Amino acid sequence: MTGAEPKVTLDLALEAGLTADEYDRILSRLGREPTYAELGLFSALWSEHCAYKHSRVFLSRLPQSGPHVLQGPGENAGAIDIGDGWAVVFKIESHNHPSFIEPFQGAATGVGGILRDIFTMGARPIAILDSLRFGELDEPKVRELVTGVVSGISWYGNCFGCPTVGGEIAFAPEYAGNPLVNVMCVGLVRADQIFRARAEGPGNPVFYVGNKTGRDGIHGATMASATFDEHAEERRPTVQVGDPFTEKLLLEACLEVMRTGAVIGIQDMGAAGLACCTSEMPARSGTGMDVELSRVPQRETGMTPYEILLSESQERMLLVAARGREEEVRGVFAKWELDAVEIGRVTDGGELTARLRGEIVARVPVDLLAEAPKYRKPTAEPSWLAEHRAFDPLSLPEPGDYGAALVQLLRSPTIASKEWAFRQYDQQVGINTLVLPGSDAAVLRVKGTRRALAVSTDGNGRQVFLDPRQGAAMAVCEAARNVSCSGGEPRGVTDCLNFGSPERPEILWQFAEAIEGIALACRALDLPVVGGNVSFYNETSGRAILPTPVIGVVGVLDDAGRRATQWFKGAGHRVALLGPDQVSLGGSEYLWARWGRLAGALAPLDLETERRVQAAVRAAVSAGLVTAAHDCSEGGAAVALAEGCVTGRELVGCVAALTADARADLALFGEGPSRAVVTVEAARAREFEALMAESAIPWRWIGTTGGERLVIRIGTRILVDVDTAQLEQAWRTGFERHVA
Amino acid sequence: MRFGVVVFPGTWSDCDFHYVVSEVLHQPVRYVWHRERELRELDCVILPGGFSYGDYLRAGAVAGRSPVVEALRDFVAGGGLVLGSCNGFQILCEAGLLPGVLTRNECLQYRCQSSHLVVENVDTPFTRGLRPGQVLTMPISHGEGKYYADAETLARLKQHNLIVFRYAEADGRITKQSNPNGSLDNIAGVVNPEGTVLGMMPHPERASEAAMGGTDGLLMFQSLLGSLVEDGSFLKR
Amino acid sequence: MKARVLVRLKPGIMDVQGAAVKRALAGLGFSELNDLRVGKVIDIDMNEPTPEGARARVGEMCRQLLANPILEDYTIETVDDLAPRGAAR
Amino acid sequence: MKARVLVRLKPGIMDVQGAAVKRALAGLGFSELNDLRVGKVIDIDMNEPTPEGARARVGEMCRQLLANPILEDYTIETVDDLAPRGAAR
Numbered sequence A: 001m002t003g004a005e006p007k008v009t010l011d012l013a014l015e016a017g018l019t020a021d022e023y024d025r026i027l028s029r030l031g032r033e034p035t036y037a038e039l040g041l042f043s044a045l046w047s048e049h050c051a052y053k054h055s056r057v058f059l060s061r062l063p064q065s066g067p068h069v070l071q072g073p074g075e076n077a078g079a080i081d082i083g084d085g086w087a088v089v090f091k092i093e094s095h096n097h098p099s100f101i102e103p104f105q106g107a108a109t110g111v112g113g114i115l116r117d118i119f120t121m122g123a124r125p126i127a128i129l130d131s132l133r134f135g136e137l138d139e140p141k142v143r144e145l146v147t148g149v150v151s152g153i154s155w156y157g158n159c160f161g162c163p164t165v166g167g168e169i170a171f172a173p174e175y176a177g178n179p180l181v182n183v184m185c186v187g188l189v190r191a192d193q194i195f196r197a198r199a200e201g202p203g204n205p206v207f208y209v210g211n212k213t214g215r216d217g218i219h220g221a222t223m224a225s226a227t228f229d230e231h232a233e234e235r236r237p238t239v240q241v242g243d244p245f246t247e248k249l250l251l252e253a254c255l256e257v258m259r260t261g262a263v264i265g266i267q268d269m270g271a272a273g274l275a276c277c278t279s280e281m282p283a284r285s286g287t288g289m290d291v292e293l294s295r296v297p298q299r300e301t302g303m304t305p306y307e308i309l310l311s312e313s314q315e316r317m318l319l320v321a322a323r324g325r326e327e328e329v330r331g332v333f334a335k336w337e338l339d340a341v342e343i344g345r346v347t348d349g350g351e352l353t354a355r356l357r358g359e360i361v362a363r364v365p366v367d368l369l370a371e372a373p374k375y376r377k378p379t380a381e382p383s384w385l386a387e388h389r390a391f392d393p394l395s396l397p398e399p400g401d402y403g404a405a406l407v408q409l410l411r412s413p414t415i416a417s418k419e420w421a422f423r424q425y426d427q428q429v430g431i432n433t434l435v436l437p438g439s440d441a442a443v444l445r446v447k448g449t450r451r452a453l454a455v456s457t458d459g460n461g462r463q464v465f466l467d468p469r470q471g472a473a474m475a476v477c478e479a480a481r482n483v484s485c486s487g488g489e490p491r492g493v494t495d496c497l498n499f500g501s502p503e504r505p506e507i508l509w510q511f512a513e514a515i516e517g518i519a520l521a522c523r524a525l526d527l528p529v530v531g532g533n534v535s536f537y538n539e540t541s542g543r544a545i546l547p548t549p550v551i552g553v554v555g556v557l558d559d560a561g562r563r564a565t566q567w568f569k570g571a572g573h574r575v576a577l578l579g580p581d582q583v584s585l586g587g588s589e590y591l592w593a594r595w596g597r598l599a600g601a602l603a604p605l606d607l608e609t610e611r612r613v614q615a616a617v618r619a620a621v622s623a624g625l626v627t628a629a630h631d632c633s634e635g636g637a638a639v640a641l642a643e644g645c646v647t648g649r650e651l652v653g654c655v656a657a658l659t660a661d662a663r664a665d666l667a668l669f670g671e672g673p674s675r676a677v678v679t680v681e682a683a684r685a686r687e688f689e690a691l692m693a694e695s696a697i698p699w700r701w702i703g704t705t706g707g708e709r710l711v712i713r714i715g716t717r718i719l720v721d722v723d724t725a726q727l728e729q730a731w732r733t734g735f736e737r738h739v740a
Numbered sequence B: 001m002r003f004g005v006v007v008f009p010g011t012w013s014d015c016d017f018h019y020v021v022s023e024v025l026h027q028p029v030r031y032v033w034h035r036e037r038e039l040r041e042l043d044c045v046i047l048p049g050g051f052s053y054g055d056y057l058r059a060g061a062v063a064g065r066s067p068v069v070e071a072l073r074d075f076v077a078g079g080g081l082v083l084g085s086c087n088g089f090q091i092l093c094e095a096g097l098l099p100g101v102l103t104r105n106e107c108l109q110y111r112c113q114s115s116h117l118v119v120e121n122v123d124t125p126f127t128r129g130l131r132p133g134q135v136l137t138m139p140i141s142h143g144e145g146k147y148y149a150d151a152e153t154l155a156r157l158k159q160h161n162l163i164v165f166r167y168a169e170a171d172g173r174i175t176k177q178s179n180p181n182g183s184l185d186n187i188a189g190v191v192n193p194e195g196t197v198l199g200m201m202p203h204p205e206r207a208s209e210a211a212m213g214g215t216d217g218l219l220m221f222q223s224l225l226g227s228l229v230e231d232g233s234f235l236k237r
Numbered sequence C, D: 001m002k003a004r005v006l007v008r009l010k011p012g013i014m015d016v017q018g019a020a021v022k023r024a025l026a027g028l029g030f031s032e033l034n035d036l037r038v039g040k041v042i043d044i045d046m047n048e049p050t051p052e053g054a055r056a057r058v059g060e061m062c063r064q065l066l067a068n069p070i071l072e073d074y075t076i077e078t079v080d081d082l083a084p085r086g087a088a089r
């Protein structure tokens, strides 16, 4: 074996991020010391990022199957049947750490990675959603991060040609040293033409396709230590740089080559690059792989086997073709001016063999690489949580001016309009987007059918912080409710779980609880989780982010014409508030924006009520009864009403009355699950009432649209009476004024 | 009318134009690969939006020197019609088939939004079904759409009425606020002196169905089809 | 004083622009290219009497804004270095 | 042979990016700037033995692709011009 690389010792293994036990396990399975390249394989594939060592035992709690599931977790992305022979393929992924180091390229390559996950399945990406969390905007560093991340997403998605149709941006000091950049992608494929990351048929050729390999992103954190670097002073850049143009060519070439029938399996080279593909693909198929590293197209000279195996250069795929059909594969990639090089073949015997000019540099059983140890580390409820939760927000004084408090909330960057971001995103390429960003969920038609898809992402770190189980369940409910309010029936979930270090019992407790919550909500709403991503270690100097599960939901509208948007459509429509009355200021945006406090208890969640409210909203939308439907979440009923007034093309006023049995600020700004505001033309009020009675949900009429002001009263007391233009101004500029 | 939609590496509005021509207008249409030189059987060639060759050096620069664009010169000389939208407009300018150049948006950001266009020239096959001064609503989606030409060229454009669309308010007033990218004189689209090559930054294909939020783009396609019927002179050969 | 800053991607960082331009030139018949990389040139005219002073201030500008230290290297040339030496249009 | 092309906006063409960078630098306290413009530098490594030959070919590249004559001027420097000051020409 090659002598150019250092001899492997326990110390080196520890430096590579393995534990002594793990190293022992490798020694005993191999029956010898691993080579340097082999150690690299283990270090990468047994890393938390690739192997989910700390999360796997918990993730198994999530419901993953259902009548519509075509592909659950375990492949590059999940797939759900949507009827008419079509399937949606979707997944969400994080790129938090790279985006903090280099916001533009980090976010851009995040988009690139998730797009590849979708099109390796044979699906054409039709929508991107970006869910972002940052520290507070008064810090210049945060503003730089925001502009860098948004322009990176804009550049990659726009150049590639997939519309960005939704997402979120929220702010909290806990994200200052660790922003979250989660990107979801949705693709469409014929249900019987889904491709998988398999390496079947010993003897079949293995092709490397796409961009050349450089020294990008070789996990510098572990092994690129000064000891082995001849030029320690010019530290190797580990940042990956995106190339959306090549990715677009790769998309077209992959979809075209898949149509030839010559492709057996394909996987994108994401984390741990070639090492990951050459072990995972055969491991899934009970085969092995024998590859010649010198054939890998390289951008730089003198790359070592270690570097070639572990490079995370972007826009690359590994493809297994049917023997005898190599020319077809080469032909398609040549047409798109991309490298497609046969670097090896599928073998039997279950080993990955990597060679450099014939000489073996690594030979490892693929099941050993693919089966990293799993851990169930201790969990413990944080000692401080009870105290946070015990706080009673009603011990704080009421605001003197409720109208001003509402304006302040609308101006809060988390609630304010995100148009500054999404107008930098192409939202329409593909001409499918029926509802653009700015409503509860984006709606995209499925050409050639009457159907449409509704998609949304949601997650509220504050609620999860105070009550991980219920907060995470509420995130599922909110994302699904956004889809339901648009008229879509939620069909599937993808989740991105952003947490601190799992080695701390209280963080792992948050994680475990959050998964329980997601599982409970998904069961209640009949939603399978078909894919997702775990991002741990989101902390700086011991300070973790708010625990932030981000939930992506995809729903189906059987009739694309029967959809709803959130803004009021004109005067004289009756306004109804659906869902329970019980709300809380605990963990609310109001408590944060006004008092800077993150404390209190959440309003209770009843999943059966949630299910029924969503079904009722959908029934009303699909019966064509509602003129607007809007989820009632951050900022409570007052903000939901104000958004109805100001988020459409024209301002529409509203007069509404809330219940008198609670304190005024609680009634106005209190947050609780399972609620939505809908408007109904007066002439159809009876029909709507009948439908609500049938749905057996709590609801009531609260007002009428019209005029130029938003007026909210409780009993005879007028609490809010503000010009819609003033509300709009606050909402439109609240975020943009910080970044423009 | 036989349409061709050109596909460069990096083009992305190709499928959208193809869809509108075949599914909305029910006209024959085929994709034209960027290496093709044979365009004679077509009546109208569309250069769609996208990021041809990544737009890495300058938008449209590399595509503007490709075989199909070279072939366009003969095609145009033979009376063929060419519509370039978004990246297609950038390519036509880079190729010298239209005067001027498109540069980075003045705000230095990409912009995807609805825009209003006032129609200045209805003497082209693309606009003959419209009224002078008519206001159209169409989306834009670009990072490099700021039209620039030197003073002499601008004077010539005006003198020969070669400016077809200008960014405007909903009521047709030309204002600085309605100019989304800082284009010279709010220029959104120009045509060659023969009226047969139109370049525009907005996306008519995204405004060709009511479900997509408007049909003003369709008016241009209908003008095109109308021109074929009414006036044989727009037929080439 | 005039100064010129050249900002270029660090060696090893993939230059997507350069690769695309190189390919395009090859397509136009320029087959003699071994390598082509695209960077930025920033021409500065500043109130600063000495080349040393200019160099120091511009270096500060590079560190604070003009170059991204993770991806880019920079070189600074002041009027001295820029004196004509046969560079032709 | 190595060559370097500087592509810059023609004088008189507004440089929005340059203006934005200048503003940002002023915001950081660099008040001594009179003017700042941003252009491109293209570094070429080519199979061409003579500076004259390189200059001619690169000129051709500029005319055909690298610069847009409506907007941009270009300057070509070959290895001679790039040699460190004081080194033999």
Ligand SMILES: Nc1ncnc2c1ncn2[C@@H]1O[C@H](COP(=O)(O)OP(=O)(O)O)[C@@H](O)[C@H]1O
Binding pocket: A129, A130, A131, A132, A164, A165, A166, A167, A168, A169, A414, A415, A418, A421, A422, A436, A437, A438, A439, A440, A441, A442, A458, A482, A631, A633, A634
């Ligand atoms: N980063 C973003 N990218 C695209 N769209 C966004 C982004 N942030 C917010 N949006 C859009 O703005 C609208 C409001 O977002 P949000 O306040 O999260 O709504 P809700 O509270 O109803 O979930 C949604 O349509 C959402 O998709």
Ligand SMILES: [Mg+2]
Binding pocket: A168, A457, A458, A459
């Ligand atoms: Mg939300």
